[in-house]
Every structure is written in structure tokens, then in C-alpha cells.
Amino acid sequence: MRESMEFDVVIVGAGPAGLSTACRLMQQAQQAERDMSVCVVEKGSEVGAHIFSGAVLEPRALTELFPDWEDRGAPLNTPVIGDEIYLFQDAERAKRIPNSFVPKSMHNEGNYVISLGNLTRWLAEQAEGLGVEIFPGFAAAEILYHENGAVKGIATGDMGVSADGSQKGSYMEGMELHAKYTVFSEGCRGHLGKQLLAKYALDDGVDVQHYGIGIKELWDIDPAKHKPGLVVHGAGWPLDKDTNGGSFLYHGENNQVVVGLVVDLSYSNPYLGPFDEFQRMKQHPVFKNTLEGGKRVSYGARAMTKGGLNALPKMCFPGGLLVGCDAGTLNFAKIKGTHTAMKSGMVAAETIFAALQTDDEGGKELNAFTEALNASWLYDELHRSRNFGPAMHKFGTFWGGAFNYVDQNWFKGKLPFTLHDNTPDYAQLKEASECTPIEYPKPDGKISFDKLSSVFLSNTNHEEDQPCHLTLKDESVPVKRNWGLFSGPEARFCPAGVYEFVEDPEKHDMRLQINAQNCLHCKTCDIKDPSQNITWVVPEGTGGPNYPNM
Amino acid sequence: MKILVMVKRVSDPNVMIRVSADNSSVDLNNVKMAINPFCEIAVEEAVRLKEAGIATEVVALSIGGTQSQEQIRTALAMGADRGILIESEGPLESLTVAKLTQKIIEEEQPGLVILGKQSTDTDNSQTGQMLASLMGWAQGTFASKLEISGEKINLTREVDSGLQTLSLSMPAVVTCDLRLNEPRFASLPNIMKAKRKPLDVKAAGDLGVDLTPRIKTLMVETPNERQGGTVLGSVAELVEKLKTEKGVI
Ligand SMILES: Cc1cc2nc3c(=O)[nH]c(=O)nc-3n(C[C@H](O)[C@H](O)[C@H](O)COP(=O)(O)OP(=O)(O)OC[C@H]3O[C@@H](n4cnc5c(N)ncnc54)[C@H](O)[C@@H]3O)c2cc1C
């Protein structure tokens, strides 16, 4: 029998959604002078270690949560000073789009260039100050259910298990954390969230979810080129006309910039490598001019949930709630998900608190959450943006962009119809025989780099002797189907070089080698594997990247 | 017997570090910090000695900034009973650390002090040795095995020629090598309990130790990047290269 501990609320994941839930719960408890035990488990070695974002923050939710965030020293130090938007034509040319043509949703006055990692570290301090127990280094590995089917809590993973499954000297059994309500805030493609969607059929009747992969680097640049608060976005090259996505360059504090590329995972050419697209993108003069003479500090990648309102599942089930990007609250028209993730967490906290005030037992299905969300600005915001992603998918970047301009600027997102896109991203991949291989330029080691030296900068680390956390439903599928039909796309879409097809001299065939230690926890393989054969599960706690201010 | 165990806050050895733009120091902004891995081994050893009934109390001492409390809490979660932080924001040299520790030893009267053999940030490997001579105590450095019976310690250390076994009488200073033990994971209930264990904070300036630095850092530089190696086809080719290209044979 595993040991167990009891809490009022257990929260899975110390991202903006989970930490906002925790803070709001405690604020209400203090106001009502009620005892409340709230615990947050986080798989990263510290809060922020696995947080990966842009980020331009819209401070709306933060201001609601902590109106005095400035006095409390929240790390919002760089107000946006201006937006620049480019349409990249090719490797040399780009057109700057006049401000009057930019969709309203892409304007950033009043927002801040931040490190979301540092914001969550600060939020964790606030939460601990309010009495929340935060446990970094502990991954929620399993959902626990009551006999009546309601969620009872979670179990943390066992520690000190060797690759063959046997117990090492340091073995420590996982623990059960029981709660009246359990909040899942694992971010995009949560490993437990995915199980909840299936178990309670939460996504029945809504559009299929869509995803993007974001790859980003943090650079120290020449102070002469640094313009704190400048926000640059781009569309077009290096992505071809069938592939959606966008690039970004944000000037933060301390002579640092972040440069990144988001590639929609609905892309169809299996030869495409999001990492390679990103590396060659940086060679464009618009980026290169800023980066030249600078030094790369960190690297990382993370998938994002971009289906918006059309794909938003039901977020409540007996005994718990699903919040933030684990459900898919990101506003893709703005490419912002932090303020919406926070808001969903705050509404969740208010719903749970009200429920516990009238019925202390817990374990109920909180339909009031859906009503409260629908009545909040979060719903209104997502409703206005509901056509943005599907328009891009349906009409391509150019016409989709035009549609979005009209929809967002003239009708404020209120056009009286909704576009749908119901082909899952993994099913968009075409067979290799129908596609042209892409020749990517060799990295120059100054502006563009190879995968391994990049992964090194993510500080990712996993205990070597442990079971592989990238599990295969069928061991034969990678070579037979993924290699055979799709030329092994996992070797290209994984931004960390985890999947390698190597020749097996004995069998005169290919063999899939999984370098699990390199994994960045981006979840792309779980999403884009054309055979849906890879399931990402949590590795031993603390494993994964150690991002600095990402 | 009381054990004093030292824990140092260092940059996490799994994390890349960078030299600051003006080459004056290592830039620790936004760098993840952790307990020095050798100190973790020291804590584990102390806690095992307590579990074996040899020690009665384990006190964890750190000298550093306010945030070093996090590393003391880690030691407490692993099983230390209470913590002491000597707060000092400036850079610390091994000798200063040893002298400050001496003050705590005079107050606490431990029978044994356990430290890491070195800390992974500065790599001095000096604190334990300096402390032992300041105290006039026996020292056993780089311990890979430790046995205590009565007032005697039998200590095995890894030396270039093999294993050396020392017999020390207590009180003594011991520094730990990597192979002494495998530190445990702290469990959730123990992490929660650790938050309520006593942690005493003292100001370094109040202990009557001269904190003026004796070492001036002139410049900090990143080591040259290693050039990639090449795989050669045969021994003959290697000999040829050593002769003609390197001129070493
Ligand atoms: C490249 C990129 C750029 C972006 N740019 C912006 C931007 O400019 N502005 C903006 O507002 N938003 C931006 N976003 C979106 C924003 O980052 C997300 O919407 C936001 O982080 C979602 O918050 P969350 O709390 O739901 O999840 P996350 O931030 O993903 O946090 C989830 C946390 O839960 C932990 N966790 C997950 N599973 C488990 C488990 N089983 N056990 C324990 N812990 C677990 C994770 O380690 C993580 O710490 C961007 C995203 C990307 C990828």
C-alpha cells in the first residue's frame, strides 16, 4: 500500500494556470477565515524549469489576481514600446506591414515582454506566502479514482526505478495525494489531461484540437542593437505556402532578446523539420542583423494548444477541473495563452471554493465552472477569435490573413459564422512518396546551430538508468510504418534529436533509437506521430529541461 | 554525539553557466541553484549515522545569502534535525568559511563535522582541511567509506595508488567523496516536515571573524572550446600522424 496524504485541493502543474488557481483559492480562504490545504506538484526540478513561452504578457488576469503586483515585485519590467510585423517573401526580402493593416488582436500596447519562467517563479513565491505547499521535482504519474468514478487525486511517480524496472538502492515509492477536488493544469497535451478527455469523453461534440510547435532561443545581443520592449512578428518564409506558422523576436531586459518560430503541426510534408526551419529562418536579415555579434544563451521547444473555442472541451468532471492549456484556453489570434490560462485557473478556484463552502465533501461535478467561464471575459475573448486558426488552415496564410483582418478589425471577431477544421494534425501528414525532400542549409555555428549543441543549452537532464518515458504501443510501427511510409518524421519533428533511425547491421533494416535523456517535454511526438503510436509519460521527477528565464 | 554537516548553495551542476559580459565573474542571473552534490552525500552520511544510533543530532550549516535556506531545507527534508544559516551576501573564501564554521563548532560542540570534498562551483577543496587545522582536529578527506566505533573512525579514502584506510579519533573533520553513498530522495511528508524544523539565522558580521577578502579575482574566462576528434582507420595511420603532424615520436 502506497502512503497517502489528504488535501482540500491538489493541483497538477505549477504553470500560470495552476499557480493562479492556488493563489486565488488561498486568497478566498483567508478572506473567509477558512482553513484550506492546497498542494501543487510540479515535474520540473524547480518552478519555472519546464516553463517555456514567448512571451508578451497581457496583464489583465494578473491585475485581477494581484492588483498590487507592481509593489510585490512581479517581474514585468519591459513594457512593449512598439509592434513590427513582416511578411517574409524569401531568404532575403521582407515587407513590413503598415500598422493600419495589422489585425487588432496583434497590437500590444499595454503589454509587457516577460520571461514566463520568471513570472511563475514569482507566482510560486506569492502562493507559498499564502500557505500553498508546492512540490517541485514530483510528477503526477497516475490519476486515482473513487469507486463511483470520480477523481480522488493523483499518485506521484516512483523514484529510483532502473531501466529494466527493478528497484535501485535509492528507490522511493510514489505517494497518493487525495483531494476533494483535483485541478489539472499540465499545459499543452497534458499526459493526465489526455486520459481525462478520453475517460469522461470531454471533447465529444467539439472540434478536433490543433497544435503548433514553438521553438525558441534566448540571446545576449550587442547593447547597441537592443530596443527593450520592441515586439517583432513575421509570417511567410521559411515556411512554404502549405504550412502555417509565424516567427517572433522580442526585446526583453538586460540586452537579451528571444527569437522563435511557431510551426502549425497541421503541416503535411514529412520531410519538414520545424527545428531546421527555425535555424534557417534566423539567417534572414531581419533576424540576423539583430543577432549578429550576440551569443546564444538558451534553447527550448514546447507545443501549444491552438484550437481555441471551437475545440475547447468540457472542463469539469466528477472530482476535478481541467484548466489552462491542458484544456486549450490559448487565444491563437493573439498567440497568447498566459492571461487566459490564469483566468481559467482563477475561475476554477472561485468555483471550487464556493462548492466547498456549501458542501465540504468534494468529489462533485462542478458544472458551475462552465457557466462561470462562459460569463467571464475569457469566453468573450475566445469567441471573437474562434475563426482565426480555421481561416488560416482553410484559406492559407494570405487569404486566411485577409479574412482575419476583416474579421478582427471590421467585425471585431463577431462575424456571424464559425469555421471548422476537423482533421487531426497527425492525419495531415502525407506519405513521403508524394512529397519533395527539403534540403536545409548547414548551420554556420554563429547564427544557426545543430540540434545537439542546441539541446545542450536547454540544460535538459534525465537520470540515465530509468524506464524510457517515450512509450510505444507497438514496437514494430516506427520502422514498418513511420519509416516505411513517412521516411521517419519523428527524427525531424522532435526538436531534441530524441528519435534516431539507425541502420541495424544484423537485420539489414532500420532500427529506432530513442535518446530519452534529451527530451524537452514539448509533447510534439505524442501529437504528431502519424501512427499515434508514441505515448509520452512522465519520467522520474526533476527530469527534463532546466530552463533559465524562458 | 552531535554531527555538524555543511551544505553549500552552488549553481546546479546540470546547468550551463556563463561568464559575465565584463569577465569579472560567473553570471548567476537566472541560473538554477542547488545543493552541492558532495554536500548532499555528506548529509546522507550524517543521517545514516543517526539512523544507526551513532549520532544523536544532525545540524546542517550553510554560509551564504538568504536563499541558502533552500539548501538547508533540503538537508532537513533528507533528515537533518535543525539548520543554521550564517548570512553573508558577499563572495566567500574557503578560509572565511572555515573560520565562521569554527565559531559555530565552539558553540555547538559537535563530535564530528562532515563536509563535501569540494564544492562544484569553485573547486577549491580547501574548506575541510582548513577547518581541521583551525580546530586542531583529526581530518579524513575524500572518504569513500566511513565506520565509527566508540571514539574511533575508520575511514577509507580513494588515492591515486588505490585505497587508503585511516584511523582517526574524534572529534574529527571528514570530507566526502562521490562513492561514499547514494543520497536518498526526500519524500513529500519529509519535505513538509522540513518546513517546520528550526532554522537559526545569524549574521556573519556578528561572529567576530574578519570577512575581508584575501583573494582578488583578476579575470574569469571560458575555457577554449574542445576541437572535435577524428576517428583514424589504423594504428599505422596514428603513428604516422604522431610523427609528421604532432612531431611527438
Ligand atoms: C513558443 C511559445 C510562445 C508563446 N508566446 C506567448 C506569448 O507571447 N504570450 C502569451 O500570453 N502566451 C504565449 N504562449 C502560450 C503560453 O506559454 C501558454 O498558454 C501558457 O504557458 C499556458 O499555461 P499553463 O499553466 O496552462 O501551462 P504551462 O505553462 O505549460 O505549465 C504547465 C506546468 O505543469 C507541469 N506539468 C505538466 N504535467 C505535469 C505532471 N503530470 N505532473 C507534474 N507537473 C506537470 C509542467 O512542467 C509545467 O510547469 C506561448 C507558447 C509557446 C509554446
Ligand SMILES: Cc1cc2nc3c(=O)[nH]c(=O)nc-3n(C[C@H](O)[C@H](O)[C@H](O)COP(=O)(O)OP(=O)(O)OC[C@H]3O[C@@H](n4cnc5c(N)ncnc54)[C@H](O)[C@@H]3O)c2cc1C
Ligand atoms: C558528480 C561530480 C563528480 C566530479 N568528479 C570529479 C573528479 O573525479 N575529479 C575532479 O577533479 N573533479 C571532479 N568534479 C569537480 C569537483 O567536484 C569540483 O572541482 C569541486 O567540487 C570544487 O570544490 P571546492 O574546493 O570549491 O570546495 P570547498 O569550497 O573547499 O568546499 C568543500 C566543502 O565545504 C563546505 N562548504 C564550503 N563553502 C560552504 C558554505 N558557504 N556553506 C556551507 N558549507 C560550505 C561544503 O561542505 C563543501 O562541500 C566532480 C564534480 C561532480 C559534480
Ligand code: SF4
Ligand atoms: S521526445 Fe517528444 S516530447 Fe521529447 S522533445 Fe522530442 S518531440 Fe518533444
